Amino acid sequence: MGKRDAFSMRHPGIIGERKFRQYAVLIPMVRISGVTYLVFEKRSGNLRRQPGEICFPGGKLEPGETLQECAVRETVEELKVSPDQIEVLGPGDIYVSPFNLMIHPFIGFIRDYEDTFSTDEVAEIIKIPLSYFFSQSPEKYVSSLVSQPQEDFPYDWIPGGEKYPWVKGTYDILFYRYEGWILWGMTALIAKSAVNLICEYGLNIETDQNF
Template sequence: MTRPVITQPQLVPVTSIDDHLPAVQPEALTAEAIRARLAALSNWSPEFVGDGGLFTNREPAGAAVLVPLVRRDEGLTLLLTRRTDHLRDHAGQISFPGGRVEPEDDGPVATALRETEEEIGLPRDFIRVIGQLPVYSTVTAFQVTPVVALVEPGFTLTLDSFEVAEAFEVPLAFLMNPAHHRHHRFEFGGTERRFLSMPWPGPEREYFIWGATAAMLRNLYRLLSEA
């Protein structure tokens, strides 16, 4: 099946907004609460597993991303990147730092840490891994392991200008409030795609968080809201 390409996701009609669902409570958004909930992950199933087997002829490939939760005085924030516009996969999209598993990587944690260091220059000394979310399968045939980590403040980023146009932080509480979760439906040539978005009105511009990144964040919401 041919994958319908979505080049302007922000223009795809919104079919519903999940403002009827409760936001994750502040006590569940602390570092300690998130660590404890990840430790109890074995009996939990994610809401979104991905659609990687539907729209591509590529062989599946392993990948890992870091879900970096930065400790700030006002609460945890999520460090995200905006990819450059010329990349083959997910150009211009908002994403977690991460990438393809390489043969020398000793598992998804090693991949996530290596890719994060290469893409945005976040030193490993500031990162403490606290768990993983279930694998998410993307439309580009990547089997992505989200590695959740706490990041201590005081770091300085050095972006790889070829891959990363920008790095920014979003309050985790904003993303864990489903009043900001929008469902979209796109149809082209008889083929349908549905996706989730979480547009964040940043201090200087809006960041349209959608697709796989939004789906993995929705899985984190489900995990924390059931705590």
């Protein structure tokens, strides 16, 4: 294959991707008495970053591992399950944060889960019926993004100088409220995206006897 053919078939990269921190998470489903649940964690209050937040099991990509391997490894560590209990069904859609962060979700299920977790990282396990997300739309609020160059920015190099009309952006902040629990921010966005994929591809394990 020539270079031109190779170029025509290349997978596009993302400009500036190296500046983004790469994380992977598992969106775990479990089946209890015929009902499908999504499993979330409440992060330990002792953690330095985002203590007490509700999230999916996951963490930062380590050198030499794939994104799926990262999601499984972190789930094994945080939920105290064996890799044999986890079946990854496929990838979710990537969440790109405006704050130099990419999260790569994977949708899967955990067999014979007994509510175990690492107390070093997790304070509590939260199980929410999948049907809740089918019937409940999240509440949406909008936050603004404003470009603010550093003090030494060379305004004299650009048209308009300090009065240059910088483009302003926004991003959505979603909230789900379930029995006193609040899912919000990245977790809510990733959950909504995953539930849409579960519906689109018929991944509801209540209807699949293999689970």
